Amino acid sequence: xxxxxxxxxxxxxxxxxxxxxxxxxxxxxxxxxxxxxxxxxxxxxxxxxxxxxxxxxxxxxxxxxxxxxxxxxxxxxxxxxxxxxxxxxxxxxxxxxxxxxxxxxxxxxxxxxxxxxxxxxxxxxxxxxxxxxxxxxxxxxxxxxxxxxxxxxxxxxxxxxxxxxxxxxxxxxxxxxxxxxxxxxxxxxxxxxxxxxxxxxxxxxxxxxxxxxxxxxxxxxxxxxxxxxxxxxxxxxxxxxxxxxxxxxxxxxxxxxxxxxxxxxxxxxxxxxxxxxxxxxxxxxxxxxxxxxxx
Amino acid sequence: xxxxxxxxxxxxxxxxxxxxxxxxxxxxxxxxxxxxxxxxxxxxxxxxxxxxxxxxxxxxxxxxxxxxxxxxxxxxxxxxxxxxxxxxxxxxxxxxxxxxxxxxxxxxxxxxxxxxxxxxxxxxxxxxxxxxxxxxxxxxxxxxxxxxxxxxxxxxxxxxxxxxxxxxxxxxxxxxxxxxxxxxxxxxxxxxxxxxxxxxxxxxxxxxxxxxxxxxxxxxxxxxxxxxxxxxxxxxxxxxxxxxxxxxxxxxxxxxxxxxxxxxxxxx
Numbered sequence: 001x002x003x004x005x006x007x008x009x010x011x012x013x014x015x016x017x018x019x020x021x022x023x024x025x026x027x028x029x030x031x032x033x034x035x036x037x038x039x040x041x042x043x044x045x046x047x048x049x050x051x052x053x054x055x056x057x058x059x060x061x062x063x064x065x066x067x068x069x070x071x072x073x074x075x076x077x078x079x080x081x082x083x084x085x086x087x088x089x090x091x092x093x094x095x096x097x098x099x100x101x102x103x104x105x106x107x108x109x110x111x112x113x114x115x116x117x118x119x120x121x122x123x124x125x126x127x128x129x130x131x132x133x134x135x136x137x138x139x140x141x142x143x144x145x146x147x148x149x150x151x152x153x154x155x156x157x158x159x160x161x162x163x164x165x166x167x168x169x170x171x172x173x174x175x176x177x178x179x180x181x182x183x184x185x186x187x188x189x190x191x192x193x194x195x196x197x198x199x200x201x202x203x204x205x206x207x208x209x210x211x212x213x214x215x216x217x218x219x220x221x222x223x224x225x226x227x228x229x230x231x232x233x234x235x236x237x238x239x240x241x242x243x244x245x246x247x248x249x250x251x252x253x254x255x256x257x258x259x260x261x262x263x264x265x266x267x268x269x270x271x272x273x274x275x276x277x278x279x280x281x282x283x284x285x286x287x288x289x290x291x292x293x294x295x
Numbered sequence: 296x297x298x299x300x301x302x303x304x305x306x307x308x309x310x311x312x313x314x315x316x317x318x319x320x321x322x323x324x325x326x327x328x329x330x331x332x333x334x335x336x337x338x339x340x341x342x343x344x345x346x347x348x349x350x351x352x353x354x355x356x357x358x359x360x361x362x363x364x365x366x367x368x369x370x371x372x373x374x375x376x377x378x379x380x381x382x383x384x385x386x387x388x389x390x391x392x393x394x395x396x397x398x399x400x401x402x403x404x405x406x407x408x409x410x411x412x413x414x415x416x417x418x419x420x421x422x423x424x425x426x427x428x429x430x431x432x433x434x435x436x437x438x439x440x441x442x443x444x445x446x447x448x449x450x451x452x453x454x455x456x457x458x459x460x461x462x463x464x465x466x467x468x469x470x471x472x473x474x475x476x477x478x479x480x481x482x483x484x485x486x487x488x489x490x491x492x493x494x495x496x497x498x499x500x501x502x503x504x505x506x507x508x509x510x511x512x513x514x515x516x517x518x519x520x521x522x523x524x525x526x527x528x529x530x531x532x533x534x535x536x537x538x539x540x541x542x543x544x545x546x547x548x549x550x551x552x553x554x555x556x557x558x559x560x561x562x563x
Contacts, residue, residue, distance in 0.1 A: 018468040019389025026382030027397060029438035033416070034404040040415035096311060099304055113551070114312035117319060120544040122497035124515040125536040128522070129318045132325065132333070132529050139321065142336035175315065183558040203300060232408045234500050239519055253410040253500070260414050261504065267414050274411035281406050 045272035061272035074255040082230045097181035116175035127239035130168040158248035184218035220292035325533025333529035347534040360517040368495040371433045383446025405440045449483040485550045486557025514539040
């Protein structure tokens with residue numbers, strides 16, 4: 001860009017330069033706040049030691065991950081949440097959205113607002129609500145007792161604790177994804193559905209033959225977003241169950257946080273684990289995009 | 296659709312709606328009742344809110360946390376909207392091969408988990424002596440690929456005729472952005488504002504790492520602190536949760552309509 005002076009620049013060139021000026025602040029910030037720390041994390045993952053006394057250790061941290069039972073446990077937990085929660089939530093969100101897209105449905109606004117409402121609560125807040133509802137002496141157990149059933153110690157057992165986390169996640173995020181589907185559905189001409197109806201298609205048929213194929217880009221977007229979010233799960237693990245009982249509900253992000261900032265900080269090891277999370281997120285995103293591209 | 300299917304639809308939607316609202320109703324009842332009543336499963340709003348509020352004030356610095364959260368979220372939202380919208384507009388209106396490559400690169404940043412860059416960011420800010428500063432809290436989330444993408448998508452529907460006409464009228468490129476794009480894209484801005492404000496207000500992991508003094512506490516941190524004691528006062532806890540939820544709920548209700556419109560414009 002070596003225009004001799006402003007007047008000598010062609011209009012096109014001037015616009016080109018303006019364009020770059022417009023996107024420089026955002027681009028520079030992402031480079032400084034995401035890419036640069038990413039490279040730093042990679043370098044750090046090759047170092048070993050406690051606190052700030054780090055020495056080069058090569059792949060030592062990565063080898064340690066292979067032998068770390070806590071990492072394996074957290075990896076299992078994170079994927080367990082992913083495999084159960086993401087499909088259930090997205091199917092539910094899609095079903096709700098296509099019901100709410102029905103022109104003749106009454107109280108549409110009321111249903112939509114109610115279902116989206118959980119998204120207005122902060123992650124810490126809803127963790128607290130579910131924690132107190134499912135507490136040993138909490139509301140759910142009081143209800144169970146009222147029905148003459150035995151109370152369940154939700155947070156004392158690994159599987160029930162995981163179930164609470166999944167229930168809480170579905171409660172918090174279904175409405176959020178539903179809004180994306182509703183928006184996508186508005187771009188589909190309603191007459192398509194009416195034509196299908198005249199041709200004798202059942203609601204279920206038009207859901208699978210019209211809604212799902214036309215919503216593919218939105219489904220892809222929400223799948224990638226929720227996969228990403230679940231792999232990075234932190235607040236719920238910390239505030240709802242504190243990883244317990246033992247480490248049976250702890251997520252990878254929670255373990256990385258504990259390794260970095262609780263007790264004796266081991267930045268190198270934490271960085272190596274976070275590189276593994278990055279690789280998993282990237283691989284899953286690529287797979288999902290590949291699957292989403294097939295028609 | 297036959298009658299049975301119709302009834303099923305209403306029943307299903309009603310059940311899901313009730314399940315969605317119930318925990319929030321539970322929170323509201325909890326905030327207005329005594330801790331022992333909350334535990335006993337009382338589901339009628341009570342008259343204990345003043346006592347819970349007093350306990351909360353005695354326990355935590357509520358005013359400071361509120362102020363910090365508000366200040367951080369409002370300034371961060373304003374900066375994020377400005378930086379990302381001008382970038383999204385730039386990527387779309389002046390797009391060429393070079394800029395498209397940069398955009399693709401930026402989108403890959405979406406995949407970077409925050410846990411992965413948290414430690415280097417923390418170290419960087421401590422070298423810069425910025426730990427506990429508002430700037431350190433905000434800088435990592437001002438520019439996000441998601442917002443840039445949202446604005447770029449909506450700029451696609453911005454008519455080029457308007458730009459040409461404005462240029463003929465002698466408006467500068469920056470002038471076109473601020474005077475033409477900004478006012479017409481109100482619903483996209485509303486959607487972006489809702490998302491950014493909620494994320495900023497609710498962010499917990501990063502402030503927990505970077506804001507370590509009592510004076511920089513935010514609302515989600517305050518709520519988490521309420522669990523710290525030996526016995527949990529559920530009434531006080533639920534009131535804290537309610538107060539922490541109100542601002543995002545208000546923002547959501549005010550912008551709900553434009554939020555849906557803005558997202559619709561973006562996923563086209």
